[in-house]
Amino acid sequence: MSDNVRVRYAPSPTGNPHIGNIRTAMFNWLFARRHDGQFIVRVEDTDQGRITEGAVDHILDGLEWLGIDWDEGPRVGGPYGPYFQSERLERYNAAAEQLVASGKAYRCYCTPERVAELRKEQARNKQRQGYDSHCRFLTGEEREEKESQGLSWVVRFAMPQSGVTSVEDVIRGHVEWQNELTDDFVLVKSDGFPTYHMAVVVDDHAMDISHVLRAEEWLPSTPRHVQLFRALDLPMPRFGHLPMILGSDRAKLSKRHGATSLMEYRDDGFVPEALINFMALLGWSLDGETDVMTVDTIREHFTLERVGKPAAIFDLDKLQWMNGMYLRQLDVSDLADRIRPFLESAYPADLLPIDREYLLRITPLVQERIKTLAEAPEMLSYFFDDTLEYDPDSLVQRGMDTPSTMALLRRAADDLGKVDPADFGHEHLEGLLRATGQELELSGRQFFGALRTAITGRTATPPLFEMMEVMGAERVTQRLAAAVANLSSH
């Protein structure tokens, strides 16, 4: 094991990566960057039945999207490759043979039916379930007999049957397990593929991994790995198990808590800056208080000492709040550029292409309110789509009727039509229309309420005069005329 920090993220390509999964990747990455070490991605694809098409790309694209770069692994290569376990089978077989030759592992000829029957019986008798080491104690003759019958076999590890196995976990401290509680687990399956336990130990050594930082769900596998390292006579990496992530009801995190795959967060309009900040706080803290930090700050201060043991709570409201905060901090042009693809994929072709200049003028009007980019198409639709859908009655404000509303809309259109395009700024418009409102003896609520509905179809919008300025005289007067037409045909 080198003194240098070398850590790995070892995803199984079985689907879209989840937040817990990516949190593991990120903590490894932060640890490597903090210590000027290497961050390695290794694809654990030996469970052929569970692999899903495209999963590796989803995982790698997700890391790239977040700005998590890796020093070795798929797409970049490296001196310890290949980085796909399915391309490293001979290494696992060699290790398994070495263990069998030294008596630390053995071929087991039990049929899957026998093993299943055994488990059932153990369950009936309320005994601990596991393999009963039957083939471990076959005589030489019995073994030859099985071989000559050409029976298929798996390789099992001869687990010590007494004593304890312990580790000093860098996060959890001293942890120990009774060996008798771990059965003789499989190292090589009947199809010749290694199990996770075999492959992970061989590769963590072969890739010179200094620290195995992974989710707490792997803690129970650790005594197996420790025993395997010993049996193979290999130096041991340090182990650190990251705290679990629970929903706000303290139940295991699931879709129900709004936790989805990484790419769904992207599609839901979350920005990488917010997700990085949010995920960093799932188990780590800077000082127990500070919530909002840039990735640079996190990278500079990340230590395993500040990773806690207690489960982290996933709070979707907090993520949403944080996302809104990051959106508010962006430059207008950056925010506009991030909003644009959401509009492009949501709007019909006749509203496209989106005019960049126009979008740049709209963006500041919503920057304070927007929480996710995915809200933009709905939030901004009336800036682009001239066919507003609203109930004409909603134009008629309290204390008014249809004729007086039509009159006020006509008058406003008339006033605005006379404004020199160079003067179509919000201050000028406000002065002009306030005067008209007074002249018509209307309250602000009545006059501006009717105008707002006519121009946007809605009651809650950004400031009226600023919107008018951005939309321009032509669009605004057309909408006022359309509102009048709506009321007259009503």
Ligand code: GLU
């Ligand atoms: N392939 C395992 C996973 O998908 C990796 C476990 C480990 O890091 O040892 O989580």
